[in-house]
Amino acid sequence: MAGNWLKLEASTPDKPEVLAITVAMGWDDPDLVVGKLFRAWRWFDEHTIEGNAPRVTVALLDRIIGVSGFASAMAEVGWLVIADDGLSLPNFDRHNGKTAKDRALTAKRVATHKANAKSNADNVTDALPREEKNREDIQKKEAKASSAPARKIELDADGKWTGIPIAQRSTWETAYPALSLDAELAKAAAWILANPKNKKSNYARFLTNWLSRAQDSARPATPSNQQRFDPVAFVNRNRTDHGRNHGTIIDV
Structure with a gap:
């Protein structure tokens, strides 16, 4: 689900400023510092214009962050400007605000597009030689088969x-x-x-x-002396009505 977000560099936990704040706070875990920095940056992104917070004091920012002394530690490494009329984040437009987010999204889209274009080009380039090689192999096999002499029985x-x-x-x-x-x-x-x-x-x-x-x-032989069929003899041999035609010979 889309929503508000902050641009956070992958190298942030290892930056010297983060390590310096960790020492200043008496902590031994830089990840804890990154979490508090995120709370501070989120507040500035949502509630200020271009990172300027007039009439906001160090004590108020510490309360927002959830720990005393953190705002002063940010100021010591140059990540917060404390003035008489309020607080501000230096270089706010590099990492926060709509313009910075738009730049980050655009850069990500361009990088993704370039990576996809290179991958597609590599796939096409690789596929063409493979297709040509397969065609050549088939042609060679067909030529070999057609030129092979017939096997002798x-x-x-x-x-x-x-x-x-x-x-x-x-x-x-x-x-x-x-x-x-x-x-x-x-x-x-x-x-x-x-x-x-x-x-x-x-x-x-x-x-x-x-x-x-x-x-x-x-092939079966056809006999030359095959007896001719005699229908009269056949009828006389197979008469069954002796009462009506007994002794009668049919003459045709």
């Missing part, structure tokens, strides 16, 4: 075929639908192992010829 010592591309299997299955492709490949392998002198130099061609012959052998 071989038969190992255990009778297992190697190097048969999936596309080749698909072609064979489409061309020879009457066959069990794996069974025929096993038969061809067994034949080669049983006839080592017939080892082939081009197994792709050998297997294609093997499957073609097996496909032809698997």
Whole structure:
């Protein structure tokens, strides 16, 4: 939730003036001094114009701060001016008031904007080389794959075929639908192992010829002497109404 605020430097607790006030007050904790300073600065920010407090005495300021002698300790380090007509904070416009706060906010926004702009620029700069490198890697892999020679079909010592591309299997299955492709490949392998002198130099061609012959052998033969269907004989063999048509032969 937004509200009134004071500009407080991060180095304030370690400033020599704070340490001097700590000694003057007989304390051993500078953080206690910072807390009392905050009360004093807050009062001046809320109740004075440009840090001038006419007719306000040291005793009244000590009462506002909550401890006697603190206003005098501030004056000793130059952080409070004590005059006959009142009190004032030197360089009030550097740290207090609307103008100082506006300057602080503006400086913070500018710093944040610069940091974000640098981060975005670095991300874009880093992303471009990575994208280019990824594209080059993909192109190299594609070129390598396209230039790689096709693997040769071989038969190992255990009778297992190697190097048969999936596309080749698909072609064979489409061309020879009457066959069990794996069974025929096993038969061809067994034949080669049983006839080592017939080892082939081009197994792709050998297997294609093997499957073609097996496909032809698997086609059912059409008998040339198939008996012609005789509808009259069929009816006479299957008559069931003996009472009405017993002994009658249908002639067509």
